[in-house]
Amino acid sequence: MKQDHQQNKFKVISFDKEQNKIVEIDQKRETFADVGGLDDVKKKINIDFIMPIQSPDVFEAFGKEVGGGLLFYGPPGCGKTFLARAVAGEINARFLHLELQSILSKWSGEAEQNLHEFFEDARRRTPCILFIDELDALGGNRQKMSSHHERMLVNQLLIEMDGSVSNNEGIYVIGATNTPWYLDPALRRPGRFNTLTFLPPPDFEARKEILQIKTEGKPKEDLQLDLIAKYTEHFSGADLEFLVKDAIDSAIARSFETGEIQPLTNEDVMTAMEKRQPTTLEWFGTAKNYALFSDANQDYKDVLDYISKYNL
Numbered sequence: 001m002k003q004d005h006q007q008n009k010f011k012v013i014s015f016d017k018e019q020n021k022i023v024e025i026d027q028k029r030e031t032f033a034d035v036g037g038l039d040d041v042k043k044k045i046n047i048d049f050i051m052p053i054q055s056p057d058v059f060e061a062f063g064k065e066v067g068g069g070l071l072f073y074g075p076p077g078c079g080k081t082f083l084a085r086a087v088a089g090e091i092n093a094r095f096l097h098l099e100l101q102s103i104l105s106k107w108s109g110e111a112e113q114n115l116h117e118f119f120e121d122a123r124r125r126t127p128c129i130l131f132i133d134e135l136d137a138l139g140g141n142r143q144k145m146s147s148h149h150e151r152m153l154v155n156q157l158l159i160e161m162d163g164s165v166s167n168n169e170g171i172y173v174i175g176a177t178n179t180p181w182y183l184d185p186a187l188r189r190p191g192r193f194n195t196l197t198f199l200p201p202p203d204f205e206a207r208k209e210i211l212q213i214k215t216e217g218k219p220k221e222d223l224q225l226d227l228i229a230k231y232t233e234h235f236s237g238a239d240l241e242f243l244v245k246d247a248i249d250s251a252i253a254r255s256f257e258t259g260e261i262q263p264l265t266n267e268d269v270m271t272a273m274e275k276r277q278p279t280t281l282e283w284f285g286t287a288k289n290y291a292l293f294s295d296a297n298q299d300y301k302d303v304l305d306y307i308s309k310y311n312l
Contacts, residue, residue, distance in 0.1 A: 011138075016267075018125050030089045032083075034089075035079070035082065035086050036205065036210065037206030038083070038199070038250060041197060045195075049070050049195060053091055068190060069173075069174060069192060069193045070173075070179075072176040074198050074200060075200075075280035076178050076238065076280075077280075078199045078201055078202070078203075078237060079199060081131065087172075088129040093128050093172065094125050094127070095129050095231075096121075096131065098138075100138065112152055112153055112155075115157060117133050119171075120166065123168065126170025127170040128172070129172050130173045130174070131174050135175035135183065136178075136182045139175075139185045142184050142186075153244050158184075161188070161191075162191065178283065180196065180296060181290045184218040198302035199231075201278065202240075204229050205229075211223075211232075214241055219263045219264060220251075220263045221263050221265050223265075232273065234278035239280070242276065243269070246272035246275065248268075251265070270302040284303070284307060287300065291303045
């Protein structure tokens with residue numbers, strides 16, 4: 001792996017639409033230390049995913065199957081991509097982000113070929129985390145698809161993940177979705193996405209940290225971040241980002257009115273907060289129905305635990 005230890009960077013692989021090809025970009029190497037909160041989630045990932053990669057002999061000695069991918073699910077805007085990057089940093093692997101626009105095509109058979117070529121590129125760049133965001137758009141339930149073209153793309157994804165066309169050693173797949181109940185059941189079989197991980201909205205400490213990061217370096221008064229974090233329960237990271245953006249817009253408007261820079265104030269943030277509701281609540285309403293009535297294996301028990309804890 002090409003890593004610059006002095007500058008603490010690693011390779012991120014992405015699809016450049018202008019060049020119409022996959023490119024490598026040096027970016028800051030994140031690890032779990034950069035992820036605020038989610039201690040239980042990080043512990044689970046370490047035991048179920050990272051430790052088997054780092055010490056496979058120990059797990060195999062106890063008959064525990066090594067392999068398979070991680071599947072992150074939860075409300076939108078709760079840091080699935082960032083956490084996947086942190087996993088790549090933890091195991092010193094390249095990070096390959098499979099973007100749908102680089103795969104999908106209106107021509108029959110071309111999307112499957114594009115997907116195969118992306119996996120082939122990953123096989124040449126091991127060790128790597130291959131991250132598939134919006135997995136439901138690529139691996140939806142085939143029984144509910146009317147298009148043969150869509151079903152064939154799901155088939156191709158299953159083939160690539162099984163490594164039946166090539167050797168997948170050193171490729172670690174992480175998927176992310178807001179709607180895991182729409183995925184094809186075959187993707188949840190052992191050796192594929194066999195570890196399901198719920199990413200909840202940030203807790204109090206994580207919200208406070210996010211607010212600190214988003215307001216850092218801005219002209220501001222001494223903000224009461226403890227109070228703001230307290231009253232933004234169930235806000236996603238994206239919700240908090242937009243809240244701060246709204247507050248900053250108020251400070252900018254005031255600056256133009258007075259002709260000089262006006263600092264961001266607690267009143268700006270509190271006013272912005274009154275105009276926003278956490279977007280995660282709608283997601284929990286939908287997820288609750290699936291967890292209660294369509295979850296024979298209790299895959300979504302963590303969702304019900306969160307709902308019960310906060311009386312949603």
